[in-house]
Amino acid sequence: MLVTYDGIVISKRVVGENGVYIDILTDEQGIIEAAAHGANKINSNLLASSALFSYSTFCLKKSKLKYTVNSAKPKFSFHELGNDIEKLALASYFAQAVKFCTPSEQPQDSIVRFFAIALYEIMNGRSLDQVKAAFELRYSAELGFAPNLISCDNCGSYECERGMYFLPETARLICADCFNEKFDGEHELLFPETLFAMRNIIFSPLERCFKFDIRENAAKQLSHICEKHFLNSVEKGFPALNYYKSLFFR
Ligand SMILES: [Zn+2]
Known part of the structure; x- marks a missing residue:
């Protein structure tokens, strides 16, 4: 089943070489943990959307209780936050x-x-x-x-x-x-x-x-x-x- 939610990435974990898991804050489902396959590769089309504090429209594949990011479209970028440690x-x-x-x-x-x-x-x-x-x-x-x-x-x-x-x-x-x-x-x-x-x-x-x-x-x-x-x-x-x-x- 595919579902679409607007949300903000509030944490990101990289497991092994290609496993990327993100927690997405949404209004519809609270926090969703989703796998974003290959999202840590420089040429991945999920690279920007799976970054910490990315605000995007996420299209997610849901099977049983697991979510996988199918595609994502950035809505607003907060990446500038990364330039200032405070x-x-x-x-x-x-x-x-x-x-x-x-x-x-x-x-x-x-x-x-x-x-x-x-x-x-x-x-x-x-x-x-x-x-x-x-x-x-x-x-x-x-x-x-x-x-x-x-x-x-x-x-x-x-x-x-x-x-x-x-x-x-x-x-x-x-x-x-x-x-x-x-x-x-x-x-x-x-x-x-x-x-x-x-x-x-x-x-x-x-x-x-x-x-x-x-x-x-x-x-x-x-x-x-x-x-x-x-x-x-x-x-x-x-x-x-x-x-x-x-x-x-x-
Ligand atoms: Zn009084």
């Missing part, structure tokens, strides 16, 4: 995250579009830490782990003159008037810009969730909160994330 490391972290969180053989809601937008934002010069934070927080929400960012969890205020706290352990907002250091546990007093950015990431349409302006201190706070929230939500660490972070502390 960008590549961040994209690899995103790929490891979606590979861990996306089941096989189950339809997904707009995951390909979300992943493509994230790669595009990395490639096109937006601050990498900002893209990372937006990916982590929005993806948490897409997976069902959205923090409550609408208003104070106690009194319902949308804002407070004395500020709003984020409680990372329970992923809630609490206003300074309701905040009680004794009972609320771990807390972070948010810069107004941080809260604005977090709300933008969660509540905007997908294509807008990476687009916001933020100054340095608030950006640091956002980065710290979003990473922690994502890792707590999925209960997993990622080698590519450790590598990405190590690049900035050499």
Whole structure:
């Protein structure tokens, strides 16, 4: 049986001389592992489409539970990511995250579009830490782990003159008037810009969730909160994330 899906290659393994296996992220079937015969040869017509982060229309032959790439037509190239070690490391972290969180053989809601937008934002010069934070927080929400960012969890205020706290352990907002250091546990007093950015990431349409302006201190706070929230939500660490972070502390 032949099936056709648009998808992005999120990992590639070469086995022996000619065996190439790719994991393709799709909306229709989650992650599909497919054999791409001869795709590591320089004259193969699958060479470009089977490359890491290739976004293509794949025509796949399915027999029993195995897929083989029959043909593929590139839609968009993210190959430029390979020219910059920091960008590549961040994209690899995103790929490891979606590979861990996306089941096989189950339809997904707009995951390909979300992943493509994230790669595009990395490639096109937006601050990498900002893209990372937006990916982590929005993806948490897409997976069902959205923090409550609408208003104070106690009194319902949308804002407070004395500020709003984020409680990372329970992923809630609490206003300074309701905040009680004794009972609320771990807390972070948010810069107004941080809260604005977090709300933008969660509540905007997908294509807008990476687009916001933020100054340095608030950006640091956002980065710290979003990473922690994502890792707590999925209960997993990622080698590519450790590598990405190590690049900035050499
Ligand atoms: Zn309150």
